Amino acid sequence: MMNLSTVIACGCRYRTPPINQLLNYTPFLHLHLHLQGRPPSFNNLNLPNFNLLPTGNCLFFRMERFWSGSGINKNKQMVEHLQRYGVISSMKVAEVMETIDRAIFVPDGTSAYVDSPMPIGYNATISAPHMHATCLQLLEENLQPGMHALDVGSGTGYLTACFAIMVGPQGRAVGVEHIPELVASSIKNIEKSAAATLLKEGSLSLHAGDGRQGWPECAPYDAIHVGAAAPEIPQPLIDQLKPGGRMVIPVGNMFQDLKVVDKNLDGSISIRSETSVRYVPLTSRDAQLRGY
Ligand code: SAH
Numbered sequence: 416m417m418n419l420s421t422v423i424a425c426g427c428r429y430r431t432p433p434i435n436q437l438l439n440y441t442p443f444l445h446l447h448l449h450l451q452g453r454p455p456s457f458n459n460l461n462l463p464n465f466n467l468l469p470t471g472n473c474l475f476f477r478m479e480r481f482w483s484g485s486g487i488n489k490n491k492q493m494v495e496h497l498q499r500y501g502v503i504s505s506m507k508v509a510e511v512m513e514t515i516d517r518a519i520f521v522p523d524g525t526s527a528y529v530d531s532p533m534p535i536g537y538n539a540t541i542s543a544p545h546m547h548a549t550c551l552q553l554l555e556e557n558l559q560p561g562m563h564a565l566d567v568g569s570g571t572g573y574l575t576a577c578f579a580i581m582v583g584p585q586g587r588a589v590g591v592e593h594i595p596e597l598v599a600s601s602i603k604n605i606e607k608s609a610a611a612t613l614l615k616e617g618s619l620s621l622h623a624g625d626g627r628q629g630w631p632e633c634a635p636y637d638a639i640h641v642g643a644a645a646p647e648i649p650q651p652l653i654d655q656l657k658p659g660g661r662m663v664i665p666v667g668n669m670f671q672d673l674k675v676v677d678k679n680l681d682g683s684i685s686i687r688s689e690t691s692v693r694y695v696p697l698t699s700r701d702a703q704l705r706g707y
Pocket of ligand 1: 426537539540541542567568569570571572573574591592593594597624625626627642643695696697698699700703
């Protein structure tokens with residue numbers, strides 16, 4: 416059964432700390448992750464590289480955060496931080512993340528612009544801003560106007576909305592999520608966002624279903640994003656990728672890698688690992704509601 420601290424950590428990049436830091440600091444970091452903040456004495460500690468705040472909640476991983484605290488209170492500032500820390504280098508990705516305000520998608524009362532995943536209920540999370548930015552950049556070339564994009568495990572609908580803006584009214588952005596309540600709330604979120612017209616006019620749609628089967632009606636896809644970690648890459652998703660298309664999918668159980676899967680023009684598949692990550696599992700609805 417996942418505890419709250421594990422859930423909070425899903426949807427972010429991870430690094431394995433050097434063993435000496437792990438032994439020296441992990442109990443301290445544990446304590447303060449649970450308190451959800453930094454103690455006044457934190458800056459006095461001789462911890463390296465504060466650009467990547469170590470906020471690990473597990474012996475073997477450190478969650479990457481490019482900033483912490485709730486000092487950032489505007490969506491534009493959040494995007495500027497992602498640019499400053501080198502997470503966003505593409506103007507298109509910066510533009511779309513400025514257009515779609517993250518505050519609409521996080522639960523009421525949570526800090527929208529902290530670089531951290533947030534629980535959204537049903538044992539799911541909205542991914543951290545740096546993870547959304549990373550996936551958008553990896554898929555940018557496959558999110559050109561007129562292209563088709565599939566967002567599996569669409570959760571809050573944040574990335575589906577970004578995809579819809581990028582592929583535009585002539586394109587198609589489809590979200591598939593297996594918790595019907597999340598589908599309903601993602602539709603409400605998008606209705607309040609800059610992607611509302613695309614939803615109304617039909618180039619953006621959100622569906623309840625098992626995303627491991629993809630969404631054949633709008634296949635093949637130029638871009639597929641999977642927002643939950645699969646033990647292995649589901650074959651229907653590979654089948655629904657267009658030649659020249661790209662899928663970004665976290666793969667693994669406890670140790671997960673964000674895989675970039677390219678379908679070459681001859682139909683062959685190339686796969687590489689981008690970074691270590693921690694996502695909630697791509698699983699059955701029952702397993703998820705039971706707490707995995
Ligand atoms: N990109 C989303 C991530 C949500 S977390 C966001 O940032 O808002 C992952 C989501 O995958 C959860 O909402 C979970 O309910 C969903 N999920 C897990 N397994 C699934 C499956 N088999 N089919 C569809 N959705 C799934």
